[in-house]
Amino acid sequence: MLRRLLIAAACLLLSVQLGAAQNTVKGKISIWLGYPETLEAFKLGQVEFRKKYPNVEVEILTFELREFEAKLAVSVPAGSGPDILALHDFIFPRYYEGGNLAEMPADLAKDVNDPKIIDPVFRDVLTRDGKPWGMPWWSGRNGLFYNIDHLKAAGLDGPPKTYAEVWQYAEKLTQKNEKGELTRAGISLRLTGPSGGTQKFGYFYYQLAGEQMFEPGKKPGTVRVTIAQHIDAAARVLLDHVEHLHGPKKSDDWALKHDAQGFASGAAAMFMRESWVIPFVKKNGPDIKFGVVPVPHDKAWGAFNNLEILSVNKDSKLQAAAWDFIRILQDQAIVNNVLEGSGWVPIRHDRDYGAVLAKEPRFAEMTTPPAGLTLYIEAPNVAYEEMTTRVGEVIQNAFRDASLVGNLDGAKKVMMKAHETAVKILKDNGNYSE
């Protein structure tokens, strides 16, 4: 009994000591965000953090995504970046390879390495030399969004389930005026913005090829290009795009409003995007009745994921406090706020999102992937932006080429050019993998 009392007293003393130590920490933690929609969650974290660290000021700045990336690229290597690095998966390698990331505390690393908490697909992206270098926080998982009224009016019972059905449904859902001009896209395709375009083209490619166009290579940070290996699938996807942009099957047009804006305004009956679209459409198209389902499959069934990673700057003077802030961001109330407020999907399996799902059941498609759906993530590498931009330019230029309709050989040539473009850039950057 006495022994237990002594242990309890020692624990109490230790916790008081620790609390006192946190109280004595002084300084400022700075956080920069490229996704301002998660600001509210960080502010919630800030309130909790100040309770633990009353003498540490927290500065949270938000920027436009590209501006954020540029500021990080210039400031972090110079030792003047923020303390907490909220890194997207494709910019993560820059800072790992630049030696800018602080070592992760053991308890957080243990969470990352626990497959019951974090899906290994996310762990692998940020693990180097057997150690994780950040806490994966949320992901953008794609799905097919469909307008319930448009489908009903076209006599369709439910959303398409297969790759082939997507195109058939698109043709049925397309609306034209008396002049033959499209007034509504059956499916809003990603026709511009080459880097994002490559990603969205990949949504289709994965289902036919069974893997991504750019898979992780043998060594971390390297990339294997798969287009030549799956040239038939690649050409099929390109042809399906071209044939639904020109000619009798035309289901989309450059002149229409696109993407989430197009969908929220009723200018598109279907499109594929990530979960942030749910709050976006609720806000910007309150009259639109919509549903969301996992992406339709073909021989494979995979959902694209992008990932937000929380790391600490190696040059931070308050590394322990910064990691504590990251611990706080794992709280139930905060991850709920991320899901509900921004639509990005928190990825911890050991949290209960029931409260948010009760309010918005459509998030369930994203938080609870159905059995058989593979989650995949792009191969992070330092040449990501350049490679996806240049490949996207090749593909999106081909979308405009009506002579490719029914021209399988022509489509194969285009996709081989895309393959070679990617290989050349990767080789030039030294991260090409056979």
Place this chain on the structure above:
Amino acid sequence: MIPKSGNRFSDKIMRKENSDEAPPRGALAARYVDFRDSIKRDHLLWVVLALGPIFALFCIIRVYPILETIRLSFYRYHPTQRNRPFVGLDNYWRLLEDDSFRTALTNTLQFCVMAVIITLTLAFLVAVLLRSIEKAAPVYELLLYIPVVTPWVPASVIWKWIFDPIHGILNYGLSFLGIPKLAWLQDEHVIIYAIVLVSVWKMLGYFVVVYGVGLRNIPDELLEAAELDGATAWQRLIYIVIPMMKPIILFTVIIATIIFFNVFAPVYVLTASAQGAPAYDFKVVIGEIYQNAFVFYRMGYAGAQSVALLIFVLMLVMIQFALFRDRRGRADV
């Protein structure tokens, strides 16, 4: 005794000059004389002191970045990578086989030629017309000048709405003329005209004012004499006005070429936000430099592109100087 000329202004000057010779009185005046004498004695020192800070600032914000850009162009420089090797002329060789840069250069050249010719021709015609309504001209010049002081970004955003293929006012207006809807920013063949239109609208007022100043400096006597000799308005324009305006025209051609060759903001804004309102990815040279430097972080390669742009624009300016040289073989400025 200062002789009076009868002209109050020249008398004042003469009094001032005369007062310079007379010894000023008092301590303050003595200091002033010392100061004046020191300026005369150490003229060079004073020039250096006066211009030194400006020159230093110019070196820091202009010369140093240019030299640093040239230096970077010989390196493979990624800001987040520790290895930044010297690559010699590799970045320049890469330019030769870069399809995107070639497309951007061709697009920029086409845009620049169209924008310079249309802007300057229109500006000249408007300036000539305004000269015939001398009293009302300042009002029109002011109206035309408003777009010049409007920043590029908001101006381009407004034009983006105007160009909207479905809801835009431009297509709506053209529909009354029976012209079918045009995808101004989405059609790869039309977008260049949309960007030219915005650029001409934006810069026209500036060149109207410049030409207006030039036209006002042509002596009326010359034009009246020609009219008395029976010269028609067209002949007066061709044989008197344009030759007299040659230095101004050379100035405007060079300035317009530099402005339009550096086009970026309108292209960036008109084609940005591609997700909701897609636009054709119209490549221009500055856009390529921006993308390589701040999206791909290929600073060295972007440096090489910048140097290539500098050389190209310099060559264009030199060609323009050569074309506008007068018969005596000197630049007519």
